[in-house]
Amino acid sequence: MTFLSSVFGGPWCIAVYTYREGIRRKLLIGFLILSLFVIFGSSFISSFLDPSAETDIDLKLIKDICVTAIAIFGALITVYISASVVPAEMETKVIYTVLSKPVRRVQYLLGKFQGIQLIILVNLLLMGGLFFIALYMRQGIMPTLLLWSIFLTYFEFLIISAFTFAVSCAATSPLVPTLGGLFIYITANLTEYLKDVEHRAGQTGQFFDNLIGKIASALYSILPNLQNFSIKMQIVNGQPNDPPTDVLIPWLVLYSLVYALAGFSCAYLVFRRKEV
């Protein structure tokens, strides 16, 4: 018990502090309010639709807007908070008071990363919760599929946050890791196109085309495919209590954990000998 508390007590304490400090950030609150506003406001959009149109088109539209809002605002919150936590502590010198205590650098990083995950989870639950209630009130059916979607979205964000966090450990300001995080999010959602680019580029046989093909191939091999985590179409078109299809949830969780571990390991390698 003493061993466990000495190893994990420090990181957990840092995590709670990070969470309490993080949820007060104005930009993050702004993103959250905006997303809740979009989710709440989507219900009103349906009233502008043509009444003669397909009967459930308004519901599909609401679902589409809400799922997209959760994905986009959630990703923005994830990138912003993962990119800024460590550089902000360096700027305010709080890091000096923490690392001068008997806290190992890996414990510090673990605490910060846990705190980031708490913030992401709470925000995701708030956004998803509102959508869940709205959907339940509209259809009167428990939207269990949405719960699976929120669950998978969290693991998608876990990957983005791990790599953004790794970049932030090398940076002195949040700008570069924010850009890096957005790059990872966008490209990792477009990996299928990378495969396409690889095929097309290889057809001409020219040097630059081959080069582009190889870069696309390398990115395709390295980057996670975040599209795997999306069950948006099923939510929009299916019944709210359908089971998720075409996704192997345990494998996706494992896939996400492996990438998150890789990202966290990169963060530690960078931060281990970083001079602060």
Place this chain on the structure above:
Amino acid sequence: MTTVIRTTALNKIYEGAFRGQDVHALKDLDLDIRQGEIFGYLGPNGSGKTTTIKMLLGLLFPTSGKIEILGSESIDSATVKRNIGYLPEGAYYPDFLRGEEILAYYGKLYGLRGKELKKRVDETIELVGMQHARKRLLRGYSKGMRQRIGLAQALISDPKILILDEPTTGLDPIARKEIRDLLLQLREQGITLLISSHELLEVEMISDRVAILFEGVLQKIGSMAELLTQRELSMTVDHLSESSVSDLTDKGIQVEDRTGNRAVLRLPFHMSSYDGVEMCKAHSLNLLSISPRRETLEELFVRIVSTASKAREVVQ
């Protein structure tokens, strides 16, 4: 007296982006700080004070040389860190926490829990005189109160060594005195204090020994008594004329605090009190008082830094 911090031939080079842009921030630093003393660590901006402190705390890594704290070379070990408290210059403490919550947070980082943590928080808050504001949010704290809480977080583990970077900068005279008294009280309790500061008067008032650094090179180290031994004579005279002033100035005598025909004369080191009396006779001055005057730490600091600066210019 036991040495609690020792550095041997400590070097730090910050590597630049290109060749030739490296900065040699610390050059062969040999320091020894003894148990239970207040050690003033002085130097102009960029002289390497903060670099040294950060290396002692494991925040920066030495390029070469050795650091020993409490007899251990593994300065990153929990045992060593448990015995060090650190107050950085201008650190931020979150506004949304109460004074006692901040201390509880830092206490937990030292592994304190439950009753032990509560006891240490209570003791430390009392020690820094913040009982009245312990439940108040930090946003309602004055600068002096924030500094006290900063000091309290450094003391929460009951450390043997306390490292303070500019502990009184920006504080009003009353808050300064209170912090100064507190530091003296900590020394009485056997804590070793390493204070880096530009407030030379404060350092002179409380330090047992000082070290002066310039451009990464240790220029002087010693006790106040050793370093501030040079005495000169100060004479208050009357009936001072303009012709006498120019004549005295030519002889290297400094004329200060002149009001009318009265002034204070500072004699150079080589002049004795007998020489001073003879000089008064020669210039028909009325000698009102004569007293020895010890060089202040500020004067010593300026003299050492100026000498080192001139020596560098000659080398260049």
